[in-house]
Amino acid sequence: MQLGIDAGATRVKWSLAHHGNILARGDAPALTGHLFSKTQQGNATERLQHLHASVHQAWPDVNLSSVLAGITGLDAGEPSALTLRTLLSRTFALPEQAVQVHSDLHLTYLAYYEPGAGALLYAGTGSIAYLLDSQGKAHRTGGYGYLLGDEGGAWWLARESLKCLLRIKDDGQPPPPVLTAKLQSSLGPLDWPTLRAFVYGSERSHLASLAPLVTEAAQEGDPVAQAIIANAARELARLLSNLTRLHPAQHDLTACGGALTPFVFTLLRSYLPHHQVTYGQRCVSDANALRLTPASAEGHAEKRVLRPSQ
Amino acid sequence: MQLGIDAGATRVKWSLAHHGNILARGDAPALTGHLFSKTQQGNATERLQHLHASVHQAWPDVNLSSVLAGITGLDAGEPSALTLRTLLSRTFALPEQAVQVHSDLHLTYLAYYEPGAGALLYAGTGSIAYLLDSQGKAHRTGGYGYLLGDEGGAWWLARESLKCLLRIKDDGQPPPPVLTAKLQSSLGPLDWPTLRAFVYGSERSHLASLAPLVTEAAQEGDPVAQAIIANAARELARLLSNLTRLHPAQHDLTACGGALTPFVFTLLRSYLPHHQVTYGQRCVSDANALRLTPASAEGHAEKRVLRPSQ
Secondary structure (H helix, E strand, O other): OEEEEEEOOOEEEEEEEEOOEEEEEEEEEOOOOOOOOHHHHHHHHHHHHHHHHHHHHHOOOOOOOEEEEEEOOOOOOOHHHHHHHHHHHHHOOOOHHHEEEEEHHHHHHHHHOOOOOOEEEEEOOOEEEEEEOOOOOEEEEEOOHHHHOOOOOHHHHHHHHHHHHHHHHHOOOOOOHHHHHHHHHHHOOOOHHHHHHHHHHOOHHHHHOOHHHHHHHHHOOOHHHHHHHHHHHHHHHHHHHHHHHHOOOOOOEEEEOOOOOHHHHHHHHHHOOOOOEEEOOOOHHHHHHHHOOOHHHHHHHHHHHHOOOO | OEEEEEEOOOEEEEEEEEOOEEEEEEEEEOOOOOOOOHHHHHHHHHHHHHHHHHHHHHOOOOOOOEEEEEEOOOOOOOHHHHHHHHHHHHHOOOOHHHEEEEEHHHHHHHHHOOOOOOEEEEEOOOEEEEEEOOOOOEEEEEOOHHHHOOOOOHHHHHHHHHHHHHHHHHOOOOOOHHHHHHHHHHHOOOOHHHHHHHHHHOOHHHHHOOHHHHHHHHHOOOHHHHHHHHHHHHHHHHHHHHHHHHOOOOOOEEEEOOOOOHHHHHHHHHHOOOOOEEEOOOOHHHHHHHHOOOHHHHHHHHHHHHOOOO
16 A cells, blocks of 8 residues: 655645555644754654554554655755655654655646646645756745745735734724634634734644635625735736746646635736636645555556646 | 843843842843743743853852843733743742743833833834833834734844845846845855755744844845835834824834844934934843842932933
8 A cells, every 4th residue: 555645734635545546535733844953853753643643543454565745845855854754664664765755846746747747836835836847857936934935825824814903903093894803703802912822822734724714804805805815816926927937838837725715816817817827626645645556557547647637 | 139131032131230230241042931832931941041050150159139031022910921930930049929020122111211201112133112101001013023023123134135035036036246145154055955944943043143134235235135124114113103103192212122223223213204213222131130129229220220311
């Protein structure tokens, strides 16, 4: 059996495959490649235990031969990727050579395109535009994480909404009614001690989980939420147009990810009138598990995974 | 002896006073009131040990009777303040009632003004405008921390500079020469793995420590650095003008803090043509230590601490 992992800052999605068939799927707590401190490494070890438990609960007789993981916040071969390969091999009792660790974007790209065939705009918890050229070399714009970029991603959408509410209050202006009501229904009173404890005291994924409320408020006509969403779409359009300007050969474009709702996608297209962008919904953890299918079923699995036209 | 502590996100400054005289001063690693997780509480305990060692090294026969601490990121009486009071009382072997913990801004304000006498704009690692009204009630604009605000503070200046470099690169534009050279001299190559490890893998104070380079680059004519500094001054002006609009009785205004360099201050004044703002340089840890001077010397100490005209 093969385990495919798509690890993001909001959650981990996994799929288990055997001979080209998906046997089981599941979720586990978020996992990132930010392993710069002992605390972060300790957290990662704990998260992998959760992932292990989730897989075993869904499929108790699991007998893994390989793992392919796409993990946010790292690139294949760098120290964090090697650390995570070791941790994964220990957690699932596999030899290290049976475990591959890549950036999540690299594997997401391969779920849609062969190298050189297109460019991907991804907005999940964070945001990035990414492509592999025909030589397999990676190129990107954005993807600089929550402190330096990630404009238009879920964490950014949620953070902008709280930031706007605080600025509006400081400016002595009335609060935007719809956005305020939606955030209150999730967080309780929007006073500073509550917001401070929520933003500085909880996981990044908790903040990111407010993003759908911003989209809802915008769809219901809240002007502040609409401005945030418009800004998000403009920033995402900038990522994709910058990348395609630098690599004009790649014409086929896909936009995908949890924060790329149809509402954001419609706006995004209005900011890219000269580009043809497709809306993507592929399950990346499935693609990862199938890519590891043993040789006998490989042709079949490859076809299911790599063709952009599917 | 009395220990006064001014704890910020970049460093802790402390002063030791006895009968109205400052005996010693020193620095210790940063300490904040963000104690939402066990990790954060563990870090705080460790930092207090550093502080303890720093005081004892400077004054080996220290015999403390009281501690007054102003700590960034908390307000007196809230859970984090009570936790820090307990930790301080343990670290310095004092009864809890001999330890007072306030927000850093509260004590900074009292180092300049009596309640109701003025308003303070503070830009250190973060930024805030703050005043106590004549009833002693606190009012503020800004001060929302590095994820939600702190525009014009040192961390924000440094973060903006790295963010701008990454955006300029994504846009395919040439890098700003002076700012780039200054940041390179401190960080080495400005490639993404280096920047990522620096921003996501080290203390916030390390990033904040780049702020003087942004000011230097602006002073030497770098247009990107100048835009960042102008934006900082505009944002700081907004904090102060919003606060004084809501509390017009407080006419006397002071701007202070490590990020409020004379260069930023000059720009700030150009954005506040109708306000008279004084540049403040008082040593807050001294004021805190003196405010705790025993009754016999109190009149003297109070005068040294509270008069805005000093």
